[in-house]
Amino acid sequence: MAMECVDSSPSDLSIPEIPAWLHSYTIKKHLTSYAEAKKIKNYRRAAHVCLWARLEGWSMFGRLRGAVMMQLRFDGTFGFPGGLISEGEDVVEGLNRELMEEIAWNPTVAPVTWNDYYNTQVDSPHNLVLHFFIKQLTLGQFCDLEKACPQCSEYGKEVMGSVRVPLYTMHNMYSGLPAFLNNKFTSIAKEQLLLSLYHVKLLSEEEVKLAILHSQADQHRLTRFF
Numbered sequence: 001m002a003m004e005c006v007d008s009s010p011s012d013l014s015i016p017e018i019p020a021w022l023h024s025y026t027i028k029k030h031l032t033s034y035a036e037a038k039k040i041k042n043y044r045r046a047a048h049v050c051l052w053a054r055l056e057g058w059s060m061f062g063r064l065r066g067a068v069m070m071q072l073r074f075d076g077t078f079g080f081p082g083g084l085i086s087e088g089e090d091v092v093e094g095l096n097r098e099l100m101e102e103i104a105w106n107p108t109v110a111p112v113t114w115n116d117y118y119n120t121q122v123d124s125p126h127n128l129v130l131h132f133f134i135k136q137l138t139l140g141q142f143c144d145l146e147k148a149c150p151q152c153s154e155y156g157k158e159v160m161g162s163v164r165v166p167l168y169t170m171h172n173m174y175s176g177l178p179a180f181l182n183n184k185f186t187s188i189a190k191e192q193l194l195l196s197l198y199h200v201k202l203l204s205e206e207e208v209k210l211a212i213l214h215s216q217a218d219q220h221r222l223t224r225f226f
């Protein structure tokens with residue numbers, strides 16, 4: 001007997017507006033509405049979240065802007081915390097459960113809710129529906145979470161630790177965010193990172209463009225020399 005799926009989602013979840021130039025860089029999988037995604041049969045569902053906090057100030061590396069959390073995964077790639085939703089499980093409940101396992105998230109402090117939903121993409125080759133959330137924390141909550149991460153049950157197994165994404169670019173136009181973008185990312189996590197930075201206005205349209213350009217420029221330099 002098929003298990004009945006619990007679903008607490010509101011009916012008005014819409015597809016976000018994404019400017020055409022950013023769309024072409026960041027939407028690598030079919031973008032769909034949550035309602036359409038619900039109709040897809042025999043696909044697994046996963047949900048991940050970009051947790052971030054505003055952070056004003058400067059350092060010798062450049063303007064700090066904000067704290068954004070990603071994690072180093074068991075497969076050597078970077079991704080956002082989250083994971084597969086169990087059969088019959090509500091997406092938001094499943095996401096909060098995954099966060100407890102992967103980053104020692106305490107959902108009673110600041111649970112991820114449907115207000116934090118951002119978009120859904122369909123990874124057809126892998127029969128996977130990918131839901132993405134973006135949640136703002138206070139800087140205090142973010143720093144507490146960073147300290148708690150190593151206490152999670154998956155630490156040293158599935159998750160090797162949380163990292164803060166560098167949002168600055170140094171004078172050489174490469175160190176910082178452009179260099180970070182040349183790491184290996186799982187699935188569409190790199191594209192989700194760029195979308196998040198733009199969506200929450202941590203970076204302007206021009207700054208996202210430049211970060212992409214400078215990360216690619218360095219790849220070309222390396223190809224020429226080696």
Ligand SMILES: O=c1[nH]cnc2c1ncn2[C@@H]1O[C@H](COP(=O)(O)OP(=O)(O)O)[C@@H](O)[C@H]1O
Nearest residue numbers: 046048079080082083084130186187188189192
């Ligand atoms: O940060 C991410 N953004 C988008 N997709 C991701 C991200 N991390 C993992 N995925 C995709 O979702 C699938 C399941 O995610 P994950 O590996 O986190 O699940 P698990 O923690 O339940 O094992 C992965 O196989 C990968 O294709």
